Amino acid sequence: MLIAVLSGFLLALIAPAVCAVSREWAGWTLALLPAALFAWFASYLPGVMADGAQVITYPWFPALDIQLSFLIDGLSLMFALLISGIGTFILIYAGGYLKGHPDIARFYVVMLAFMASMLGVVLSDNLISLFVFWELTSITSYLLIGFDHEDMNARRSALQGLFVTAAGGLALMAGLVMLGTITGSYALSDVLASETVLSEHPWFTPLLLCVLAGCFTKSAQVPFHFWLPNAMAAPTPVSAFLHSATMVKAGVYLLARLSPAMGDSELWTLLLSLFGGMTMFLGAFMAITHTGAKKLLAYSTIMALGTLVMLIGIGTHYAMVAFATFLIAHSLYKGALFMIAGILDHETGTKDVSEMGGLARLMPITAIFTVVAALSLAAVPPLLGFVGKELMFEAVLGAPVLGGLLIVLAVGAGVGVMVAAGVIAIKPFFGERRETPKHPHEAPVSMLAGPVVLASLSLLFGLALFIPEQALVGPVVTSLGGAADKVHLSLWHGINVPLMLSGLSLVIALAIFAFWSRLQPSLAILREAGGRFGPEAGYFRIMEWLTRIASWQTRVLQNGTMGNYLITLVMTTVLITGYTLLSQHGSTLRVPVPALDSGFAWSIALLMLVSALFASITRSRLGAVASMGVMGFSVALIFILFSAPDLGITQILVETLTVILLVLVLFRLPGFIRLSSPLERGRDIVVAIFAGVLMTLLILAATDLQFFDPISAEQVARSAPDAHGRNIVNVILVDFRALDTLGEIFVLALAAVGVYSMINLRAEDQRS
Amino acid sequence: MNESNTLILRTAALFLMPLQLLFSVFLLLRGHDEPGGGFIAGLVASGAVVLFLFSYGVREARSLLRVDPRDLLAAGLLFGLASVFPALLVGDPLMTAQWWYLPMPGGGTLKLSTPLIFDIGVYLTVVGAILTMVFALSQAESDA
Amino acid sequence: METLMAYVVGVMFAAAVYMMLRRSIVKLVIGLMLLSNAANLLIFTVAGMKQGAPPLIPEGAEAPATAVADPLPQALILTAIVIAFGVLAFSVVLIHRAYEVVGTDDLDQMKDTDT
Structure with missing residues (x-):
C-alpha cells in the first residue's frame, strides 16, 4: 500500500527521463502506472465488499504518534478507483493535447505528483499525514494552474487558488488537531470508532467551523467558489482531472469521511445543507451565463460539489445512496465533458461555444460521445446521471431542515445544468456550420480514449445498475455508517414526486434553452454585477489591504538603519532575559572570582581577551583579521584542552579556510574608517557592555543551577551497544540526531549556492 | 587567484594533496570510532584541493577535480536523504539506523550502515559547498 | 574554569555587539566572527568543562570507563562551526556584492540607495 501511494512520486522523479525516451508515446507509457494502480485497487473490492474497512500501518514518527497508515474502506476505495482510473485517461489525453509542448515533461512530473498526493489524501488513516497530502494537492494544483507561467492571468489564478485553499488548509489543520485532541487519537479509524460524542464537546463549534473552512475552500463552496472557474487557466487535462474529478472532491471526501462522527449535530446538518444548496443553485445559474466551454463546465462542477455537500x-439513508451515485456519475460525465471541451478548443482554436456550430459532420465520434455525456449531465434516463438526480430529489424531499428551500434550489439547479448540458452538446455540433479560427478534424485516438470510455461507462452503469450498486455504492454507504443491504438502485420508481420534479425542470430548461442566445446579453450584465460585488471582489479587497498594511508596517518597523535594529534586538533581549534572571535567581546568583588553577588555561583565556579587544579597537584590517585568527586558534586550544578533540580539529580546519576566504574577498573592500561620532560610539559601548554582562551572568547561573540530568547520559550508554560506534560525538551527529545534521548540511548547501549565484550574477552584470 | 610562482609550494602541493585526500578518506571511515567523521574529513579534503588551487590556479584545480563541485554538493544531499529511507522498507520508523554485515573473502566482515551512507553525504556536501564557494571566488578574482 | 570562561565569553559578546554596531561593513564581518565564536564557547562552557575525558569509548568496551565530557553540546557545536563558516562566506560575498553595487561601505548610506 505504501508503494502504491508513493509510486506516483517515484515515477514523477523519473518522468522527464521517460519523456525523453518515449517521446510522443510518453502519455501512454506513463499511464501504465495509474492503470496498474486501478487494477490493484480493484483487487481490494471483494474484500471490502465482504469485510468492510482495513487499516494498514507503517511507523513514521512513532514518538509523535504520527503513523503512515492507510484506511481502506468503501469510501476511500471508490475515490482511489476514480483517481487512478480517470488519471489513466488524463495522462493519455495529455500526451495528445500537449503534443510537442516544450515543457511537457514538467507537466507529467507535477501531474503524477498530484495524483500520488490525492491518493494519499483519500487513503490516509492518520490525520496528520492526511493533512500533509492535502497541502501537497494544493501545491501541485498551484503549479498546474500556473503551468503556462508566462501568462500573467494564469499566474494570478494560480496564486488565487493557492491563497484560498491554503488559508482553508490552515483552518483545517487547527480543526484536525482539535479532533485529535478531543478523541485522543490521530488515527481516523479510531476517531470514527471513538466513544466520545463529538457534538457534545465544548470545542465542537470551533472544530466544526475549522473543518468546514478547510473543506469549503477546497471544494469551492459559496462564498469561496470563485477560485475554481479562474483555475480554468490551466491546460485542459488539468481542469478535467483536478478541478472536476479529483482535487475539488477532497473537501467532499473529508466531509463524508467525518460525517459518521460529526453528522449527528444540528449545526452540521444546517450549515452543510444551506451552503451546499446555495452553491448548487448558484453554480447552476452561473453556468448558463457563460459561453466559454470550460467556464460553463467549471460552474456546473461547482453545482455538483454543492449538491454533494448538501x-x-x-445525511439520511437516501442522501448517502444519492451521494455515492451522484459522485460516480459526476466524475464520469464531467471528466468526459472536460476532455471534450479541450478537444473542441484544440481543434477549432476558440473556447467560446457560441462561435461554433455544425461540427458533428467533421467530428462524428466526438459528437456522439458528447451527447451521451451531456445526457448524463442533464440527468436523462437511462444514464447514470438520471439515477443520481432522482435519488437527489428523493433525498431533498426527506431533508430534516430547510426542506422547502432545498427543493426550490434543487429544481433550479436541475434546470441550470440541463440548459448547460444542452449548450455544450448542441451548440457546437449541430445547426449551421460556422467558421472557426482553425479548421477542425476528428481528434486523435489519445484524446478520444478518455471521453469515449468515460461516457460509455455512464451509459453502461445506467443500464446495468447492479454493477455500481454492488461494487461501489453499497460499500460507500457502509463506510458512511449506513446499511448496505438496503441499497437498491433502479431507473424506474413509478410516477412519484422526484420524477415529476425532473419533468418540471426539463420543461423549464427547454424553454430557457430555446431563448439562450437571446438571453445571453442580459445574463452577461448579471454576471458582471456579480463580479463587482461578489465574493471575488472581496478577495481582491482583502489582498489589497494586506499589501497596504504590509508596506505600512514595513516602513515603520524596518527603517533601514542596521544599527537601530540591532540595538532594539539586543536591548530587548537584555531587558527580558535579565529581568527573568534577576527576579528568579537574583538571590542565589554569585559572582565569584575565577580560581587560578590552570596556568595554561589562564594564558589561553588572556590571549582571547586581548584578541577580542584588539580586534574591536584596531584601525587596521590586517590587524583585525590576524587577531580573529588568534582568537580562532585559542578557541580550538580550549576545545582540545577540555576533552573535545573533534571540535578542536574542526575549529582549526575552519579557521584556515576562513583566512583564505577573507584573503579572497575582504581585502578588496575599503579599509577601516571612523564613520560614527563619539556620542554614537559611547551609546554602542553601553549596549555592548549590557550584552556582555548579561551573557556572563547567564553562564554563571547556568553552571550553578542544574534543573535536570543531561539527556546525553542515554546517548553515551547506547552509543556502543546499539549504534555500533565508539566516537559518541560522531554517533550523535550521524545517528541519534541525524535529522538535525541533515538540516544543517542543507543550510550549508544553500549558503554555497547563494555564494555561487551572487558571483555569477556579477559576471553577468559585467558582460552586459 | 593567480597561480603561485613558488617552486617549493608547487612541488609540496603536488605531494601533499594525494596524501591529504587519502587522509580525509581515512578520517571519514574511522569517524564512527575515533575522532574524525564527515565534517572533519570534508574540511581536510577541501583544504587539500584549495592548497592545490593556490599553487596551480583555479583552472588546473577544476580539471583535476573532473566533476563540478556543485555536483558533489547535490550528490552529498542525495546521499544524506538516501540514508533516511531504508528503515521504512524493513518496517522501522523513518531514519532508524540499519546495519548490514557482509562477509568478505579472507574471513573478515564488512560493516555497512545507513549512518555511514549519511556520513559520506555529509562529507560530500562539505567538500562540495566549500569548493563551490572557493572556486567561484577565485574565478571572480582571476577574471577581474 | 567555567567561571573564568564566563568572563571571557562576556567580553567576546560585548566586543561582537560593539563591532556589529559599527557602520563600516568590514567591521560587521569581524563582529559576526566574534559572535559565532562566543556562542560556541557559551554552549561549551555551560555544558561543563572537563579535562582529559573525551567522549570516546575504548576499543572492545561497551561504555566509557570513567565519566566523560558531555558529547551532545560537542555535536551541536561541531555543526555550528561549519554552518558559521558557510554563513560567514555568504555574508562576506553579500557584503562585497553590496559594496560593488552601491559603492559605499557605510551601512547608513546603504539604506538610502534603493538599487
Missing part, C-alpha cells in the same frame, strides 16, 4: 448535510 447530500452529506442531509
